[in-house]
Amino acid sequence: MTQHDAHDRVEPDNDTGTIVAIRGGVVDVRFAKLVPAIRELLYVGKTALEVSGLEDKGIVRCMALGPVRGLGLGMSVRATGAPISVPVGDAVLGRMFNMFGEPIDRKPAPLTVERRAIHQAPPRLEDRVVRSKVLETGIKAIDLLSPIERGGKTGLFGGAGVGKTVLITELINNTVQQYKGVSLFCGIGERSREAEELYREMGEAGVLDNTVMLFGQMNEAPGVRFLIGKTALTMAEYFRDEQHRDVLLLIDNIFRFVQAGSEVSGLLGRMPSRVGYQPTLATELAELEERITSTRSAAITSIQAVYVPADDFTDPAAAHIFSHLSGSVVLSRKRASEGLYPAIDPLASSSVMLTPSVVGQRHYDIARGVRRTLAEYEELRDIIAMLGIEELSAADRATVARARRLERFLTQPFFTTAAFTGTEGRRVTTVETLEGCETILNQTHFERNESDYYMIGALSDLETVV
C-alpha cells in the first residue's frame, strides 16, 4: 500500500482521532470521520503509531513506535495520510539512520528530495535472477566449505556467544573494501554499544562513504525492531532498481526481526502457534526475505546473522529463516569451547555454490575430502576416548593426524579481534586455502606439531613458525 486517499481530506479535523484504549505498545484510536488505512503513520505528540488493524466503529488498532509512557486516554492523534517513508539515494551514503530514516550520527538530516514508503512488494518472480558467482571473503572455512553466493542470501547460524557478531564484523572488514557496490548494515535488536563501535570502526577503516548503517536496537519498541529491516530494504532497493548498483546487505540479527514480530503479535492479542511464535511468522518473514533478491537490474547479496535459541536448530524461527537461504554457515558451541575460532562447523555448513559447475572440480573434491576426513575423525573419537589412540590402525592414525591439522588450519586470526587476541588478522585467498587443505589431505606423515597449524593464514605461514 503506497497510495492513500489523503487528498480527499479537506478539513483538518478529519485527520484527528482520539485514543480510546492503551495496552502496552498497542493503542486503539477512534476517528470520527475518515478512518486511516492499514500501515498509515499517525502521531500522538511526538510518538509515532502505525495502523495495524481496522476495528469497527471507526477504531484503528495501532502499534506504538516509541515509548507509550505519557500517553493517555482521550489524547488527540494526528493522521499523516501516508505510510512511513524514508530518504533514499546518494544522500544516505555515509550516514547512520534509525527506522524512520532520521539521522542518528549527530549530523543534519540529508538534503534529499526523494523518499520512499517502507512497505513495498517484492520483485515479480520472472524478474528475479540467479547468477551463481562466488563472493570471496578471505575466511578459509567459509570460502572452502560454504562459499557465499553473490546475489544470494547466506545465514550465519549460532547460539548465544559463539561468535556471530565477530564473524559478521570480520566479513564487513574483508568484503566492504573490495565490494564495488553499496554496503548496507542493518542492526536489529542487538546491543546499541555494538552499533556505535561498528560505526567508529568503519569510519576508521575509511569505508563509510559507500556504506549506510541502520539501527533498531534491543532498547527500542518492538514495532521499531520489526520495521527496521524494511527501512534497510527500501534503501537497498533504490540502489538496485534506480541506480543499478549492486548492494551488500548485512543483517545482525534476523532472528530479532522474528522475535519483534512475535512481541507485536502478542501485544495485538493474537494467539501464538508453535513454540510460542506468532501464527504469521512464515508470512512476515517471507515479506521481508522475498524483497532481498537480485534482479536483472543489479544484485543484492545478503549475509544474515541468525541467533539460534538454546542452540536448538529445529527451532521454528531458525528453520523458517533457513528455508530462504542459499548458504548457511553454522557456528558450533563445541568448537568455540575448544578455541577453534571461527567456530564454523565444517559438517553442518553448506552452500548451493559448492558444486563442481560453480567452484570447479578441484575445489569441490578438496571440500569433500576435508569433510570426509573430519567426519571419520568424529567417528574415531569415541574409540580414542575408550581405548586410546594406540589401538587404531596406522591408516586411522593418519586420518586423525590429518583431521586435527585440518581443524587447526581452518582456524584464522581475525582483524576485528586483533586487539584482544594479540594476533594480527589474516586474509587468505581461496587459492591458498585450497592449496593448504590439499597438502594436508595428501600427507601421511607430518613433521610439524598440530599446534603449529593453529591461527595461521596460508600454509606458507608455517615457514615462519619456528
Ligand SMILES: Nc1ncnc2c1ncn2[C@@H]1O[C@H](COP(=O)(O)OP(=O)(O)OP(=O)(O)O)[C@@H](O)[C@H]1O
Ligand atoms: N574469531 C574469534 N576469535 C577469537 N575470539 C572470538 C572469535 N569469535 C568469537 N570470539 C569470542 O566469543 C565472544 C562472543 O562473540 P560474539 O559477540 O560474536 O557472539 P554472538 O554469537 O554474536 O553472541 P550473542 O548471541 O550474545 O550476540 C567474543 O567476545 C570473543 O571473546
